[in-house]
Amino acid sequence: MLSALEMALWRRDRAGTPVQAGRLVHHSDAGSQYTSFLLTAHLAAEGIAASIGSVGDAYDNALMESAVGLYKTELIKPRRPWKTLEEVELATAEWVDWYNNTRLHGEIGHVPPVEYEAAYHAQNTLEPQVTPITGSL
Structure with a gap:
């Protein structure tokens, strides 16, 4: 799990879109790998919020389940x-490379996620x- 997170962070940095603290949420279910102290600490160090606080509702893992369903299908x-x-x-x-960089997604304007x-x-x-200073100091 940490390797996948590190790869995602590396790709964002390389693309010039590094994570801005408080602007990214890691969505997951309540599986033990997602609630581990190591992952939680790593997310916090990177400024990434964990969605695990919404356990029990229909929103905490719906996106992941949808992606896994597509992957299997x-x-x-x-x-x-x-x-x-x-x-x-x-x-x-x-x-995964094709899905993110080539596949056209209808919900986001028929472009790949990386382009969107x-x-x-x-x-x-x-x-x-930048506001030019006018007049004398």
């Missing part, structure tokens, strides 16, 4: 039987306002 079931764990791992990495996020940040990043 689009990759795992159509290409079975899988022969090795390495085969599944490689196919999963390829699917870049456009969002371009529109919502506040540029420092």
